[in-house]
Amino acid sequence: MAETPPRALTIAGSDSGGAAGLEADLRAMTACGVHGCVAVTAVTVQNSLGVSGVHLVPPETVAAQVRAVVTDIGVGAAKTGMLASRDIIDAVADVVDEVGIGRGTDRTPFVVDPVAASMAGEPLLAEDAMEAIRTRLFPRAALATPNLDEVRLLVGVTVTDAATAREAAEALHALGPRYVLVKGGHLHGSPEVVDLLFDGERTWEFSGPRIDTPHVHGAGDALASATCAALARGATMPDAVASAERYIRRAVAESYPLGAGVGPVSPLWAVHAHE
Amino acid sequence: MDARTPPVALAIAGTDSGGGAGITADVRAFAACGVHGAVAIAAVTVQNSVGVSGFHAVPPDVVADQIRTVAGDMGVDAAKTGMLASTEIIEAVVAAADEVGLGTRVPFVVDPVAASMHGHPLLAEDALDAVRTELIPRATLVTPNLDEVRLLVGVEVTDDDTAREAARALLDLGAGAALVKGGHLAGSADVVDLLVTADGTERAYSSPRRDTPHSHGGGDSLASATTAGLARGLALPDAVALGKAYVTRAVEHAYPLGAGHGPVSSLWSVADWEHGD
Numbered sequence: 001m002a003e004t005p006p007r008a009l010t011i012a013g014s015d016s017g018g019a020a021g022l023e024a025d026l027r028a029m030t031a032c033g034v035h036g037c038v039a040v041t042a043v044t045v046q047n048s049l050g051v052s053g054v055h056l057v058p059p060e061t062v063a064a065q066v067r068a069v070v071t072d073i074g075v076g077a078a079k080t081g082m083l084a085s086r087d088i089i090d091a092v093a094d095v096v097d098e099v100g101i102g103r104g105t106d107r108t109p110f111v112v113d114p115v116a117a118s119m120a121g122e123p124l125l126a127e128d129a130m131e132a133i134r135t136r137l138f139p140r141a142a143l144a145t146p147n148l149d150e151v152r153l154l155v156g157v158t159v160t161d162a163a164t165a166r167e168a169a170e171a172l173h174a175l176g177p178r179y180v181l182v183k184g185g186h187l188h189g190s191p192e193v194v195d196l197l198f199d200g201e202r203t204w205e206f207s208g209p210r211i212d213t214p215h216v217h218g219a220g221d222a223l224a225s226a227t228c229a230a231l232a233r234g235a236t237m238p239d240a241v242a243s244a245e246r247y248i249r250r251a252v253a254e255s256y257p258l259g260a261g262v263g264p265v266s267p268l269w270a271v272h273a274h275e
Numbered sequence: 276m277d278a279r280t281p282p283v284a285l286a287i288a289g290t291d292s293g294g295g296a297g298i299t300a301d302v303r304a305f306a307a308c309g310v311h312g313a314v315a316i317a318a319v320t321v322q323n324s325v326g327v328s329g330f331h332a333v334p335p336d337v338v339a340d341q342i343r344t345v346a347g348d349m350g351v352d353a354a355k356t357g358m359l360a361s362t363e364i365i366e367a368v369v370a371a372a373d374e375v376g377l378g379t380r381v382p383f384v385v386d387p388v389a390a391s392m393h394g395h396p397l398l399a400e401d402a403l404d405a406v407r408t409e410l411i412p413r414a415t416l417v418t419p420n421l422d423e424v425r426l427l428v429g430v431e432v433t434d435d436d437t438a439r440e441a442a443r444a445l446l447d448l449g450a451g452a453a454l455v456k457g458g459h460l461a462g463s464a465d466v467v468d469l470l471v472t473a474d475g476t477e478r479a480y481s482s483p484r485r486d487t488p489h490s491h492g493g494g495d496s497l498a499s500a501t502t503a504g505l506a507r508g509l510a511l512p513d514a515v516a517l518g519k520a521y522v523t524r525a526v527e528h529a530y531p532l533g534a535g536h537g538p539v540s541s542l543w544s545v546a547d548w549e550h551g552d
Contacts, residue, residue, distance in 0.1 A: 001487055002530040002540055007294075014290070016341035017349060018302070018313040026294070026302050031545055035532065037294040040319045043333050045340040047348035055337045057319050064321040064329050065292035072323035072533040073293055243549065250548070256279040258311060259349035268281060271307050271544045 008232040012081025013042035019264030020218035025225040031270035032229035039065035048259030059091035070099040076232030079111035089132040112141035113224035117149035139176030169198035215255035215263030282506040288357025289318035295538030296492035307544040308503035315341035324533030335367035346375035352506035355384040365405040378413035382505040385414035386498035412449030442471035489529035489537030
């Protein structure tokens with residue numbers, strides 16, 4: 001028998017193609033040595049070419065999953081992915097308050113990955129749900145992790161360089177998260193990917209060479225999940241993000257083609273193929 | 276096909292919010308066995324180590340659409356079923372399975388999940404008939420535990436002879452092969468799983484019984500790892516051997532979680548990538 005590992009919870013949608021969403025979350029959490037729990041918010045019909053259908057889970061079932069996990073199993077950190085609707089966001093905001101997940105140092109760390117845009121940059125959420133992310137989730141977030149499309153949708157800043165990244169970080173931080181990570185991966189054309197972490201005063205930069213691959217499906221989910229896993233293991237926020245950045249760089253480097261469209265980042269290098 | 280692309284396995288099953296069984300166990304077993312895992316979610320359960328306190332069934336057409344959209348784009352090298360919840364979902368799965376060749380061109384493992392390890396029903400009573408008449412006839416391999424054997428074919432397995440009798444009864448329902456899992460036969464020193472195929476091949480897989488209450492997700496993991504082996508092109512007896520080796524290791528590394536039954540573990544398969552490689 002083994003010792004009970006740290007636990008982390010993802011509150012997210014499923015991707016039938018297995019590249020992103022809670023499937024990417026579970027694999028990243030496993031690869032980071034953490035037991036992953038799930039509260040499913042939506043079931044997407046999806047492959048490498050895109051999303052062709054979405055079935056929403058009732059908000060009370062989403063909340064019941066969070067409650068069942070936290071009250072019995074206990075978690076060291078939680079994250080959100082696709083929350084799909086205003087009603088689901090409201091249910092999540094209420095239940096995290098109830099079970100002690102949130103922003104403050106006295107709460108279980110809450111990572112909000114504000115999944116709001118498709119890989120093509122198209123909005124995935126109605127405006128009332130975007131508003132709920134700003135007003136109900138961000139004030140509860142220990143960390144918010146938008147990509148540049150989500151930054152634009154959330155605070156109206158178009159990031160093109162270090163100065164606009166800093167401007168975006170300040171606008172996002174003003175919405176309430178304790179830390180903000182502005183992810184530069186969608187800034188095409190730059191030879192480096194720079195992610196900027198900001199706590200309202202200090203900044204940390206995580207940079208590395210841009211890896212030339214179209215197969216980056218699930219990268220954002222995996223980064224947020226690996227951060228969440230490191231928080232569950234007790235890391236400080238800057239250390240947790242640094243650990244997740246190491247994980248995601250390797251996962252992008254080892255990504256693979258799948259189907260006719262965009263393939264996934266890979267967790268497979270982190271497990272021994274079992275023989 | 277690009278050399279970097281791994282084989283693809285598909286799990287058609289329910290989620291377990293506690294992360295021990297169902298789709299969560301499937302996704303981890305697929306990754307640990309080196310295949311890309313795709314999913315068709317049939318149900319969302321509200322569950323922890325103590326039991327199942329609620330579930331939401333996904334509409335049957337959404338279950339079928341997930342199967343079609345995965346198979347039509349990325350292709351599926353092997354598929355498995357877990358919790359399918361209702362007759363309507365089973366019928367939708369069977370229709371989509373026939374369309375995309377599960378059970379004919381593509382190996383199809385049917386794990387006839389009927390109840391949680393705590394005894395909570397995960398399948399409507401009238402759905403057992405659909406498992407017998409619709410699902411099992413399409414199965415390359417059916418993998419019931421002893422409780423499911425009793426429900427499906429009415430055989431009480433107590434030894435090798437009754438295990439063989441149960442396997443033959445499952446083959447009579449139309450399965451290509453049956454793996455009768457002895458894990459629920461408390462009291463025996465070893466866990467013996469018996470594989471019998473329609474062409475008469477027999478093979479027993481034995482592992483020492485572990486004295487642990489933490490075996491949540493063991494059945495799912497065995498079926499998923501076997502499915503991963505089939506997706507990688509292994510012959511059925513070898514795929515089952517891979518599944519058995521994986522679950523034996525996963526049970527050895529099982530851990531306590533919550534107030535009830537903890538899960539079998541896939542964490543032993545993870546490299547220590549943060550320190551070193």
